[in-house]
Every structure is written in C-alpha cells, then in structure tokens.
Amino acid sequence: MDMDGASVNGSPAGMDRKRWTYLDRILNRPGPFTDEEWVPGEPNIESLERMKILGAGGLGCEILKNLALSGFKDIHVIDMDTIDVSNLNRQFLFRQADVGRPKAEVAAQFVEKRVRGVKITPFCGKIQDKDEDYYMQFGMVICGLDSIEARRWINATLVGMVDNDDADTLKPLIDGGTEGFKGQARVILPTMTSCIECQLDMHAPRAAVPLCTLATIPRQPQHCIEWAHIIAWEEERKGNDTLDTDDPEHITWLYQKALARANEFNIPGVTYSMTQGVVKNIIPAIASTNAIVAAACCNEAFKIVTSTNPPLGFPGTNNYMMYTGDDSVYTYTFEHSKKDDCPVCGNLAKNLEVDPNTTLEDFIASLAEKPEAQLKKPTLRTEEKSLYYQSPPSLEEQTRPNLKKKLSELVSDGEQIAVSDPAFQITFKFKLVFKK
Amino acid sequence: MEEPLTETTPPILQDDEKKRKKYDRQLRLWAASGQQALEEAHVLLINSGPGVVGVETLKNLVLPGIGQFTILDSAEVTEADLGVNFFLEPDDVGKFRAERTCALLEELNPDVQGHYNTEPVEYFLTQSSDTHSLRPFTHILVTAPIVPELLADILTHCRATSKPLFYIHCVGFYSVFSVQLPSAFPIVDTHPDPTATTDLRLLTPWPALSALVEEKTRDLDSMNAHEHGHVPYVLIILHFLEVWKQTHDGQVPSNYREKSDFKELVRKGMRINNPEGGEENFEEAIAAVLKSLNPSTPSSAVKEVFDAEECKNLTHDSPHFWVIAHAVSDFYKAHNALPLPGSIPDMKAQSADYIQLQNVYKTKAREDVAEVTLTVRELAKQHGHLAQVDEKEIEAFCKNAAHIKLVRGRPINPAFPGQKLKWGQRAKAAVSALTNPDSLILIHIAFLAFDEFCASHDADALASAPRAPGSQDSEVEFDAEKMTGIANTIIDNLINEAGTRIEEPDYSDIGARVANYVQDIVRAGGGELHNIAALTGGMVAQEVIKVVTKQYVPVDNTCVFDGVGSRTEVLRLGADVSV
Numbered sequence A: 001m002d003m004d005g006a007s008v009n010g011s012p013a014g015m016d017r018k019r020w021t022y023l024d025r026i027l028n029r030p031g032p033f034t035d036e037e038w039v040p041g042e043p044n045i046e047s048l049e050r051m052k053i054l055g056a057g058g059l060g061c062e063i064l065k066n067l068a069l070s071g072f073k074d075i076h077v078i079d080m081d082t083i084d085v086s087n088l089n090r091q092f093l094f095r096q097a098d099v100g101r102p103k104a105e106v107a108a109q110f111v112e113k114r115v116r117g118v119k120i121t122p123f124c125g126k127i128q129d130k131d132e133d134y135y136m137q138f139g140m141v142i143c144g145l146d147s148i149e150a151r152r153w154i155n156a157t158l159v160g161m162v163d164n165d166d167a168d169t170l171k172p173l174i175d176g177g178t179e180g181f182k183g184q185a186r187v188i189l190p191t192m193t194s195c196i197e198c199q200l201d202m203h204a205p206r207a208a209v210p211l212c213t214l215a216t217i218p219r220q221p222q223h224c225i226e227w228a229h230i231i232a233w234e235e236e237r238k239g240n241d242t243l244d245t246d247d248p249e250h251i252t253w254l255y256q257k258a259l260a261r262a263n264e265f266n267i268p269g270v271t272y273s274m275t276q277g278v279v280k281n282i283i284p285a286i287a288s289t290n291a292i293v294a295a296a297c298c299n300e301a302f303k304i305v306t307s308t309n310p311p312l313g314f315p316g317t318n319n320y321m322m323y324t325g326d327d328s329v330y331t332y333t334f335e336h337s338k339k340d341d342c343p344v345c346g347n348l349a350k351n352l353e354v355d356p357n358t359t360l361e362d363f364i365a366s367l368a369e370k371p372e373a374q375l376k377k378p379t380l381r382t383e384e385k386s387l388y389y390q391s392p393p394s395l396e397e398q399t400r401p402n403l404k405k406k407l408s409e410l411v412s413d414g415e416q417i418a419v420s421d422p423a424f425q426i427t428f429k430f431k432l433v434f435k436k
Numbered sequence B: 001m002e003e004p005l006t007e008t009t010p011p012i013l014q015d016d017e018k019k020r021k022k023y024d025r026q027l028r029l030w031a032a033s034g035q036q037a038l039e040e041a042h043v044l045l046i047n048s049g050p051g052v053v054g055v056e057t058l059k060n061l062v063l064p065g066i067g068q069f070t071i072l073d074s075a076e077v078t079e080a081d082l083g084v085n086f087f088l089e090p091d092d093v094g095k096f097r098a099e100r101t102c103a104l105l106e107e108l109n110p111d112v113q114g115h116y117n118t119e120p121v122e123y124f125l126t127q128s129s130d131t132h133s134l135r136p137f138t139h140i141l142v143t144a145p146i147v148p149e150l151l152a153d154i155l156t157h158c159r160a161t162s163k164p165l166f167y168i169h170c171v172g173f174y175s176v177f178s179v180q181l182p183s184a185f186p187i188v189d190t191h192p193d194p195t196a197t198t199d200l201r202l203l204t205p206w207p208a209l210s211a212l213v214e215e216k217t218r219d220l221d222s223m224n225a226h227e228h229g230h231v232p233y234v235l236i237i238l239h240f241l242e243v244w245k246q247t248h249d250g251q252v253p254s255n256y257r258e259k260s261d262f263k264e265l266v267r268k269g270m271r272i273n274n275p276e277g278g279e280e281n282f283e284e285a286i287a288a289v290l291k292s293l294n295p296s297t298p299s300s301a302v303k304e305v306f307d308a309e310e311c312k313n314l315t316h317d318s319p320h321f322w323v324i325a326h327a328v329s330d331f332y333k334a335h336n337a338l339p340l341p342g343s344i345p346d347m348k349a350q351s352a353d354y355i356q357l358q359n360v361y362k363t364k365a366r367e368d369v370a371e372v373t374l375t376v377r378e379l380a381k382q383h384g385h386l387a388q389v390d391e392k393e394i395e396a397f398c399k400n401a402a403h404i405k406l407v408r409g410r411p412i413n414p415a416f417p418g419q420k421l422k423w424g425q426r427a428k429a430a431v432s433a434l435t436n437p438d439s440l441i442l443i444h445i446a447f448l449a450f451d452e453f454c455a456s457h458d459a460d461a462l463a464s465a466p467r468a469p470g471s472q473d474s475e476v477e478f479d480a481e482k483m484t485g486i487a488n489t490i491i492d493n494l495i496n497e498a499g500t501r502i503e504e505p506d507y508s509d510i511g512a513r514v515a516n517y518v519q520d521i522v523r524a525g526g527g528e529l530h531n532i533a534a535l536t537g538g539m540v541a542q543e544v545i546k547v548v549t550k551q552y553v554p555v556d557n558t559c560v561f562d563g564v565g566s567r568t569e570v571l572r573l574g575a576d577v578s579v
C-alpha cells in the first residue's frame, strides 16, 4: 500500500530526511547492544514507515505524539470518549473549545497538523466494537486503557488471533497504566510470554464494603456515599432515572443524601469532591506520570520495530516495568512469568480453593472479588450440567434454584467448571478444590 | 459536634469552580495548598542542545498550571528540531526556538504565563551588575551541554539563595538528572503509604482511652451476640492487655513469643458458637497484634530532624518548620512520644461506638497540638521571632510528625576538563556502586565524560557552542575512544579518592561496561530520542512538582534512566558542603 503521508511535503519517502537527523543517527549506526546481524539504515526506516500501529485509551495523546516523533507513519487511534474539562490538566492535544468533541478525532487532526507526513486514522468507539479482522491489520497495539475489563478484552482477542503457522498473526501488545505518581509499562507477546490475564493479580480489586455496613452501621464518609449510591438511589429514583455519574444534578443529589446520612450518624468529612470520587471511582491522574508511562511504552515499540537496542518482552527477559514517583523515584523491572493455568494463554485449568459448604450464590459473588477471577456476571457449567446461566431468562429461571445449593451438592472435589462472562469472549476454566 | 481536625493537606472547596473542575484529577494528589504553590512558582529553563527534554518538562508543568515559565535559548529552529520537538511547527524553521516553543506551550493552558529570552546564556548571566539575573525565578532547569564555568556560576547562585536547581542530560537512550536542593529541605506532607500503620498508642493508653475501654468492655461476657461482635478491635486489644498484665507482673507482651501467646488469649475471647464460627472484630484484633503492639519510637528521619543544628539552635529568623520541630522535640522529650496523629483505621463497629472512639483519639490529638502550640509561642517570644506561626501549620506538623523528612541538599559538582571531580563523603558509596553489575552509576559517569568532552570541543571556530561527541559520522569511533578515556580517568580518580583498589577482573569489567555506555551515547551524537526526552521530562516534572509543593519526597539527588533496560537508579552524590 502506498503511503500518501510521506509525500505531503513534496518528496518521496526516504529522501527528505533532514528532519530526522537525530533519529537517523540511531537508525544508521550500530550500538554496543545491537545484534550482530542488525543492518543499519534503510531497512529500519522502512520498518517504521510500514508498521501499522494502533493506540488506544487515556494515554492516547502522549502515545500519538511519541509515535509520530519516533518515525511511525501509519498510526491508528481508537477511543470512545468525548473530551471532558477534567482531561485538560494532562491531555495536551485538547483545548477548552474542544470540550464535548470526540477525543480520537481531535487528537488525530492535531498531530497530523503538527508532524507533517504522518497519517493518523481515528475511530471513535469502543475497542469491543471491532472484530478480529480489524485488529489483524495492525503490526502492534499500544494501549493505555483505563479499565481492567478493556485490557482483558484486548488481551484475550490478541491471544486468540495467534495462528502458530503464521508469524504475522502475533501482534505485540504494549500496555501502560497510571495512578497518581505511579504507573507501569509492559510488553506482551501473545501466547509466547506472560499475558495480562497471567498478571491479573497485579490489579487486585479493592475490597468492597459489606452491604450491612452501608445499610446499618456506617462509620466513614465513604460508607455514607456508597449508601446513597447503592441503596438510596435504587429506592428513591431508580424507577424514573438511570444514574448518570456525569450529570451534576445526580451527583448533587447523592452528595446531599450522603451528607444527611453522615449528619445523622455524626460522621464528619463528606464533601462533593469525595462523592464524585467514590461514585465515579476517580483515579488521580497527572500529565507527568502519563508522559513517563506512555514514553516507556513507545520506547519499547520503537526498539521492537527497529531493533536499535534490545526491547523488553522477549521470552526469558524482563517484560514489566513498575514506576513509583511519590517517594523519590523507584522502578522495578522484572520478568513476569507465563502461567500454565492462565485461562487465556495457558492450557491448564486454574485451581480455585473453595469451601464445599458455600452456596453457589456466594461463590458467584466471590468470583467478582477474587483477584485471579474478577468476573462480575459469570455463567457456570460443568462438563455434564449447567450450574447457573445469567441469560437467556428461560435458562436463568431453570438454573436459579441451584443458587441456594451448596457447592458440594453440585460438583465433586477437583471437578472442572467452565465460566463465561459477557465482558469477555473466552471461557475460563477453574478446577474447584475443596478446603479441608 | 466538635470541629474535626484539618487534614495534613486541607481539602479544597474554594473560589474558582472552573479551575477546580479542570484540575480535579491532580487536586486529589496535592490539594489546594499544592496547587497554590504551583501557581506561585516561576520556572526558568536554560535550554541547549536539541532542547527537547526541557520543553517536555515544561509541558508537564504548564498543564497542571505552574504560574510562570521562562525559556532562555538563543538557538534558531532547524529542520532537525522538527523531527524531535513537538512544540514547533513546520513553518518555524529559522525563527527563534525560545519564542516558538514558548508560544506553543502557552497554548496548553491559558492560566499560565510564558516568557522567552533569546540572549546567549553567558550574556544573560552577566548583563546586570548588582542584581543577579536569576533572581526573578523560583526554580531553575538547566539542560546539558553548557559551558562548565557558566554552570558553576548558576549553581553557586542557586546554592547561595537556596533556589532548587535541576541539571538534566538526555542523549540517545539514556538520561540523568541531578537535583541541587537547599542545604535544608524539610517536608511535612510526605504522603506516607496509606497502608502504613497509624499510631494507636495501644501500649500507653491515656486516661480517657482507658476509661472508654472500661466502659465498653465491662460487660463483655454478658453482651448479646450483636454487641459482642461489634466491639471495636482497638478496645478488644486494650481490654485483653489489661487481662494479660494481671498475670505478667503488669508488663505488656514484648517479644514475638509473648505476642503469639497474647493472640491466643484474644482468640479465646472470641465466640465461635455462631453460624460464622467466629467474630470479625476479634479476627481484626488478632490480625493487628503483631504490628500494633510496638512502642512508638520515632523513625531515624524524625530523629535526624530533632538532632539538626537548625532545630537545636533557634534564631530570630528560623523558618517556621524548625520552630515547630523544636517544640515537637520538646514534646517528645517530655512524653517519650510524638504528638498523637488522631486518626484511626476503619474497623468493625457500631456507628456510635466508632465515632466515640474516634473522638477520644481526636480530642487527645487536639490537646497535643495545643501543648505544642504553647511551646511554639514561648519559643517565638524567647528568640524574638516576628512572624506568627499559623496554627494550621502546627496542626499539620503534629498530625504527620512520624513521617516528616529532612533532605540535606548537596551541591552538584560540574565536570571541568582536566580537573579532578570531588566525590567527598560519597566516594566510598560510589565505588561500591561501580562493582555492582546492576548499578547504573556508569551511565552517570559516561555523562560526566560527555560534559568534559563537550567543554573541550567547540562546534565551530567561534567557540560559541560546545560540540557533542559523535555529531559527525566520520568521527564517531574517534570520539568514543576519547570519551572512554575521559570516563576511565574519572573512574580511576574516584577509586583513588575513596582510598581503595578494585582488583581484576572487576576493574576490566567496569572498563568494558562504561565503554559500552559511552559508545551508545556517542552513537546519538548529542541528539535526543523523543521517547527518552518525553519520559525524562515526565520524571523531572514530577520532581519539580514535589519540590515546588513541598509534598511527597524528591529525588536525593541524582537519577539515572536506562532506556535499554527500562529502569532507573537514584544515586546519592554531590560535593561536601565547604565550611
């Protein structure tokens, strides 16, 4: 395919390289750590320009800028969000006047204008809107997604696409994420090295506050806010309105409900800002951390494509970098090992220790919180029978009586169950081992 | 209801609603006080070389709303700049780089004022005779390469005026930055890890707390299941400590074995004849025994503050921090404990009991603050202190007393060609890093050699700009050899200064490793890779924010980044303070 990007300023690709003086030194000169077989010069420029690369998620601004200035020419960006005023403290391609417009489109236009010769193709939508055919066209995917569900989805998709007889089906996945002064960058070679599902325990979900605490014995301002969010809204407004956490009227209502409850129990500390934070599960985010993590990801992409230095992520080498900046600067770069019982890239069922006296209902609830599962709407079956189906309604009704049964009545010790969840396209295999 | 104690970082709910919305995600990290400090700062960037890392740093400061920035850079935009600097446009070639980058950075945030100056550094520094030209700025960023004499001037000025300075290198896949902080840089709001144990004083309860224990656990045995299962664990532990003391000569459990026995004692108090087979509050108590039954001795960081000359010998113009530190140190001497922080973790309890317990802690904390405040006022009178120390400041100090930190800024040593670098007290530590194969100190040394090389090679006959090694294709190998020679001399001098020897094969191994780093740096010819500049600009901006807001803990004092292994190392280096 011809790239029209390179001819914007009137010269064919590879000819006018004055702009890339600094980059070309690295592309043209071997270094002490480059492979002996490495060929300097033209092939590296070609690899960069040929590589069709996809960027996704909240780190998109940084990723697009970095890729464009790393010499990539065919960049795609996927983002479902529109620009919010609270993005402006870090997402530097957006201005006050852009608030409300789709992020992917505004970002693509800006970078195309600033860095001449790069082609950026935006898609405004969810990553889950696209299928394997779409992802198959790229050579590599970099994502800075803000939800673990989206990460797991793209991970499972890319792992599922690998055909061992066709090397082009293996798309390196580079993932970055931040929280406050901390972040992480990791490189995944689907099916070859530890995947996001293998590393799920690095993202343990926060323990939920028991419902009875919210309902009867709140002690913290957050308990009052969660009560307003989960209980009061359901009781008083659910019939008429669906809660929209971006609607200031809704947040104000929750805030006032929470405040009244806090006053009733003499609990200090409920604020509007805290209400917003709890209800929207806001994670603090700053420009500098995004810059660090996105650049760490793009640096790996650049090294993988050009072989100008060894990248993270090859089997047997480090593939994960953790960055902590709140107490001095500390990085921990290590190899996260692939797990044989990974439900996505392994072939063994994962052992799950369970109490045989637990009801199926409680077991299902626990699947949402277990760091190694984190499944919110699971459907469960064994080889022989259906344990519980979330849908269709007829099957749900049929399997509902099982919810009250104990696990020991439904499965035998060591039996394998298959769990699927509408958020994921794969089936998770667990082996239920009874606690003694 | 009583007024709650203010948090260390007071929550923001103030004037400008629009600003609050825009900065929401960062105010959750550094609050209104941090934001205000940012808005009062004026950062100067003395830019050179390809000039990307400095501009990327500024980008990460403009976005969160730094007050003002100034770019000092006499370079004109070249084609090569366009391939690496995002804050330039294709039509800018030939214009002043400072002017254009300033304009495009300013676009990012209308709250920020940008300025630029296109004078050469040497002219800028010498143009005014009585007032130093660096005076208007609160924080200085300098990017390499820069003539060492000029760097030395800037460093001296910053040292003399206690102005934080950041000296940054970024070439190819590597970067290093050093932070020169004032000789005393105290931090109250260090934002300790939320999982760090709060000081509950379980071994030394005060009368009001003991009274509450007595009141709430008196009828432990006759309580109904609901009440028994909701006694707060703090009270459970305190209750059973009294039980324990009766059979242990009034002593509390002090070692691991005794604590394990104590755990058993608590476990026996738990009711298990219920459907759950236990009680959550008792489980919480058992889990807390090992980490909560420790005498509350202050950390070495706190002792360092108490032992500091500035703390012991107050003067009429001692900064508030030291006056409060002195008062808190007096408090510690009198009570053998720091002021109580006053917060308690969440725990299984009835709402009213929990709030009552919380108030007992808060009341005690408030009393401690009052006592410290009294001392502060007396000290101020004694030493003729003019400025009144704000009560909020004293409260914040007391609340975080266990986590305060003092960073002793050490001067950055510029590398002059042909002169021995002085490692001083840090020589021994630096030498041991040399032989550690995981240490990145050799990258730092390669950059010292880079500075020496630049200082002794001019880009043109006018001697107006230094020439970076590897900038000509034909001289890459020659430059690498020369720079490796410089690096080896630096290493030899360091080993000599430390008064030690490194035996073979370690010595040769160090030589081979530093030669690799030098070669990979020379390969870039002084050029920046955008990713490495962006990443380093992110790290430096984090540090600037920490130093400006005096929150969190800054790098002390040199941070190395290796873009091949994707990892960092912080080295404590810098010259001794001359008396």
Ligand SMILES: [Zn+2]
Pocket (backbone or CB within 6 Å): A194, A195, A196, A197, A198, A199, A338, A339, A342, A343, A344, A345, A346
């Ligand atoms: Zn896996």
